[in-house]
Amino acid sequence: MSSRHSTWPVLLCIYNLPQWLCMKRKYIMMSLLIQGPRQPGNNIDVYLSPLIDDVRTLWDSGVKVYDAYKKEHFQLRAMIFYTINDFPAYGNLSGYKVKGKKACPVCENETSSIYLKNCKKLVYMDHRRFLPREVEHRTMQTRSNPYLRVKNTVLGKRSRDKKGAIWKKKSIFWDLPYWKDLKVGHCLDVMHIEKNVCDSLLGLLLNIQGKTKDGEKVRKDMVLLYKRRNLAPQQIGDRVLLPLACYNTTLEERRQFCQCLHDIKVPSTYSSNIKRLVSLKDRKLLGMKSHDCHVLMAHMIPIAIRGLLPDDVRNTITKLCLFFNNIHSKVIDVEQLDKWEKDIYVTLCELEMYFPPSFFDIMVHLIAHIVQEIKACGPVYLRYMYPFERYMGVLKGHVRNRNRPEGSIIEGYTSEEVIEFCKGNVILNI
Incomplete structure (x- = not known):
């Protein structure tokens, strides 16, 4: 709504639901709202710490939850499958430098870049190295686990990066015990x-x-x-x-x-x-x-x-x-x-x-x-940003006081959740 104010919502969607429901607005939860006026940048780990603690609890011991259909309690466990965000936020969440000569988070050190002297910009070419052997004599090597390269990196934002380093921090997601075993932790948008x-x-x-x-x-x-x-x-x-x-x-x-x-x-x-x-x-x-x-x-x-x-x-x-x-x-x-x-x-x-x-x-x-x-x-289509972009438009619609946008968003979101909960209980009692 304003280029001078940046508010970041952290949204969760449930993949246990059918594919045609998991991305619907009704099942998207706003777990955090990082207030402005500036974006969190690499300090986003500070705001994500409470959420990561809750997710670790859901993975280790679980939470006792009541099943309204079976009318019994069960132990609920959950995990973060991957994150969905645009490319600049990819760098803030993963800790990888998404700018410069090694900007590709998949190729990492094997990224092939060329600096154009007249245009004064970096371009990323030489895709021949991806071709199969029967087409081209050269092929891309298999990428190793990134955990082996970031495990010795300091957790959180660092004051000064080493020259030539492609990782600027160790993301807080590495605190999750299963994160190093995931093939893809942060998805490309x-x-x-x-x-x-x-x-x-x-x-x-x-x-x-x-x-x-x-x-x-x-x-x-x-x-x-x-x-x-x-x-x-x-x-x-x-x-x-x-x-x-x-x-x-x-x-x-x-x-x-x-x-x-x-x-x-x-x-x-x-x-x-x-x-x-x-x-x-x-x-x-x-x-x-x-x-x-x-x-x-x-x-x-x-x-x-x-x-x-x-x-x-x-x-x-x-x-x-x-x-x-x-x-x-x-x-x-x-x-x-x-x-x-x-x-x-x-x-x-x-x-x-x-x-x-x-x-x-x-x-x-x-x-x-x-x-x-x-x-x-x-x-x-299960990793689209479209549902989340539409949901952010809904959150913007809750803003009535532009001097306090976060308070308006929380008030509107809470009212919607309460009304939805009460409506569900009325239908269930009938």
Whole structure:
């Protein structure tokens, strides 16, 4: 509600419920509310300590609970399966540095990064190392347990990090006795990964001012890295002209792309009205939300680019969109996961051949690890941020006094819980 005030709710959902209920608003519990005006950052462990103590009790001895259906008491035990959060919060919770040369929390020290001298940014490329041996002579080594690397790290926030260290603290989650045995403790947020990739892709294809990954500095870096002198910027008088690359579109092609999206009609509740996001005059898309990017990546972009761009570039973009469409399926064939993993590695390598290096930020690199998490944690739709983002919108609606937003949220949340409890008891007594 305000860029000067940041309030962090800590939400819990129950995975023992059926899949169609565990992410519903009724079964999401707000266990903590970290007050503002500033975000907790790496000090979040201080606020999580009471919750971790309760979770340890639930794991060690359990809590005696009454079962209203069987009308008997039983010993309730519980554990934290994994955390779901965006990428910056991933670094605060796990203690891993998600910025810099080794920003990938899965690759860690094996992260391959390149610094672009002219753009002055780090990019993460060289996805050939992920390819199977029959495709490429080199393959990625199996990642060892991260507990072996953080067990000697100081618990909590440190005052000063060692030079070159990739772990900035030892997370409080390591206090849980089972945490070191989990394959994935902190999940990658597919929702924000997809949104960032969609924004980068549309910015590049439509040459949107401020969002495009192409430009004079990028072309200079391409000459330095790949010796592509045919794409070098040309100085003609006071103007700098950029030769057309395979990923560039003409004004007519951008108009056709936007016109296609403008004319698409979808069933009610399928998505928002995409027509409102398209500006035919400026030939760009405006005001896209996370779910809009999901619908565009999974379904609409392959339709809109038909007949545009060279065949190889268009086919590669279509394969990237097909990958996002596959991973969002609610029913996944386990035998297909290895094929999806291999295909996305090949797709990322093909993108490196066609797209400028500035396109490959950390979000594009994290695509390579999504299938690994599906194998360990199950379908992606059970780890969406969408239900929690909607729930945060509900919490914002409770705010009546903007000078004390946390108090308003707690009052509104408590009132809802009490009403729900009383309503349930009335129905049960009847």
